[in-house]
Amino acid sequence: MTKPMIGIAPGTMVVDSQMFPGRKRDYVNREFLQSITDNGGIPLVLPVTLDEAAIARYVQLIDGLLLCGGHDVAPFTYGEEAQPKLGGIDPERDAYEIALIKATHAAHKPVLGICRGVQILNACYGGTIYQDVSYMPAGQGTLKHMQGQLAAYGMHNVTVTPGSTLAGYLGQMHLAVNSFHHQTLHKVAPGFKPVAMASDQVIEAIESTTDGLQLGVQWHPEMMQQSDSVEAQLFGGFVAACAQ
Numbered sequence: 001m002t003k004p005m006i007g008i009a010p011g012t013m014v015v016d017s018q019m020f021p022g023r024k025r026d027y028v029n030r031e032f033l034q035s036i037t038d039n040g041g042i043p044l045v046l047p048v049t050l051d052e053a054a055i056a057r058y059v060q061l062i063d064g065l066l067l068c069g070g071h072d073v074a075p076f077t078y079g080e081e082a083q084p085k086l087g088g089i090d091p092e093r094d095a096y097e098i099a100l101i102k103a104t105h106a107a108h109k110p111v112l113g114i115c116r117g118v119q120i121l122n123a124c125y126g127g128t129i130y131q132d133v134s135y136m137p138a139g140q141g142t143l144k145h146m147q148g149q150l151a152a153y154g155m156h157n158v159t160v161t162p163g164s165t166l167a168g169y170l171g172q173m174h175l176a177v178n179s180f181h182h183q184t185l186h187k188v189a190p191g192f193k194p195v196a197m198a199s200d201q202v203i204e205a206i207e208s209t210t211d212g213l214q215l216g217v218q219w220h221p222e223m224m225q226q227s228d229s230v231e232a233q234l235f236g237g238f239v240a241a242c243a244q
């Protein structure tokens with residue numbers, strides 16, 4: 001079988017130095033690349049661009065799209081003003097990823113979003129984001145969602161919706177996941193449904209209810225999958241869907 005090519009939208013950073021102040025870098029943490037290679041796919045990094053023709057060519061080259069973690073999504077993207085606890089943003093990356101998501105989906109190719117990836121996926125289709133977990137209503141978002149270390153360790157539990165695509169991949173309804181997010185989903189985009197919840201009402205995964213696989217998880221399976229076969233199955237299922 002030909003291995004599917006999985007496009008990866010890279011993270012961005014500014015690497016300041018005396019010689020090159022404000023220098024921008026597109027990067028991918030190797031766990032994302034390994035999660036694809038370990039589970040049957042070939043990763044292809046797709047550098048940030050706002051050139052529509054380049055994005056169209058990217059989509060021709062890939063069989064599916066993986067969105068990585070990183071910056072907060074800029075609040076204007078989902079129609080809100082910035083609140084004090086908003087973290088760093090990169091509006092250029094937001095615009096690129098939204099165009100890439102839409103072009104990939106229009107070509108009937110699957111999309112998997114991880115951490116920031118689930119947030120940009122939600123914002124792309126009209127959903128909103130709590131700019132900090134502390135902005136959730138009283139009594140919600142009370143678990144530790146920024147664990148700070150031990151990335152392969154599941155810090156809080158999630159309950160997965162039976163019958164969802166995510167449940168099919170993971171093969172179980174209850175699991176402990178790692179947690180490295182200070183923002184979290186608020187209103188779920190039209191055409192999507194929550195498919196994993198933490199006990200404090202934080203939405204930990206969403207997937208499309210319409211045609212075509214578009215799935216996002218708030219945790220970081222790529223940092224668990226080498227020691228956790230359940231998380232590896234998430235990538236295995238996604239890569240297999242991209243191969244179809």
Ligand code: MN
Binds near residue numbers: 144156218
């Ligand atoms: Mn969490």
